[in-house]
Amino acid sequence: MKPDIKICGLTTAEAVDRAVERGASHVGFIFFGKSPRNIEPDIAGKLADRVRGRAKIVAVTVDADNDDLDEIIALLKPDILQFHGKESPERMLTVKAVTGLPIMKAFSIREADDLKRVEPYIGIADRFLFDAKPPAGSDLPGGNGVTFDWRLLRTLDASVDYMLSGGLNKDNIAAALRETGARGIDVSSGVESAPGVKDLHKMDEFFAAVEGASIREPASGSAA
Numbered sequence: 658m659k660p661d662i663k664i665c666g667l668t669t670a671e672a673v674d675r676a677v678e679r680g681a682s683h684v685g686f687i688f689f690g691k692s693p694r695n696i697e698p699d700i701a702g703k704l705a706d707r708v709r710g711r712a713k714i715v716a717v718t719v720d721a722d723n724d725d726l727d728e729i730i731a732l733l734k735p736d737i738l739q740f741h742g743k744e745s746p747e748r749m750l751t752v753k754a755v756t757g758l759p760i761m762k763a764f765s766i767r768e769a770d771d772l773k774r775v776e777p778y779i780g781i782a783d784r785f786l787f788d789a790k791p792p793a794g795s796d797l798p799g800g801n802g803v804t805f806d807w808r809l810l811r812t813l814d815a816s817v818d819y820m821l822s823g824g825l826n827k828d829n830i831a832a833a834l835r836e837t838g839a840r841g842i843d844v845s846s847g848v849e850s851a852p853g854v855k856d857l858h859k860m861d862e863f864f865a866a867v868e869g870a871s872i873r874e875p876a877s878g879s880a881a
């Protein structure tokens with residue numbers, strides 16, 4: 658089955674249009690000053706208007722305060738809020754109650770114990786996102802183009818709905834899907850020519866690789 662596909666860190670009309678033309682179910686905008694993909698909420702809102710209703714609009718924040726969230730929500734009008742920082746379960750409950758928006762909570766994974774942090778968010782987060790731990794010295798909690806050991810996700814209860822992210826690209830996405838069976842995937846730097854610069858050709862190649870993987874899946878699982 659074709660997974661949900663989120664293209665994250667979009668900053669141009671061309672990239673937003675191409676992502677959705679090629680079949681992105683989600684488009685993500687980064688609101689984090691240190692990121693090369695950081696975008697002002699009013700500009701992101703205009704880009705989102707191009708595809709609103711055809712793809713889910715995702716606002717990615719990192720330990721954002723209420724004022725910043727209010728501004729992002731007012732100007733972007735996201736369908737989903739992605740939290741990529743150290744936001745507590747209590748904070749997530751409050752944000753959900755106040756905004757009425759679905760929440761995707763990101764976790765950085767390196768070893769089995771990292772998945773234990775998910776437990777308190779079950780029943781609060783509408784979806785999870787599993788990303789790799791940032792490399793030492795990185796200013797970014799995500800968007801580092803680093804993978805983690807996908808086999809760790811095998812221990813998760815099947816009811817835990819998540820997007821897989823971290824270093825995905827055209828060369829590893831088929832293996833990632835085979836290994837995890839993820840119902841959603843999220844890519845940023847794997848479809849860029851330089852940090853923050855989306856590459857339309859790489860994006861095309863990524864979608865083609867997902868399509869190839871999705872077509873092969875039933876054949877390899879078939880008993881015949």
Ligand SMILES: O=C(O)c1ccccc1N[C@@H]1O[C@H](COP(=O)(O)O)[C@@H](O)[C@H]1O
Nearest residue numbers: 665692799800801802823824844845846
């Ligand atoms: O991309 C960023 O700059 C970023 C900044 C702050 C928080 C999250 C960020 N990106 C998230 O990182 C993953 C995937 O990154 P990659 O494919 O390994 O480059 C994705 O969830 C983005 O939302």
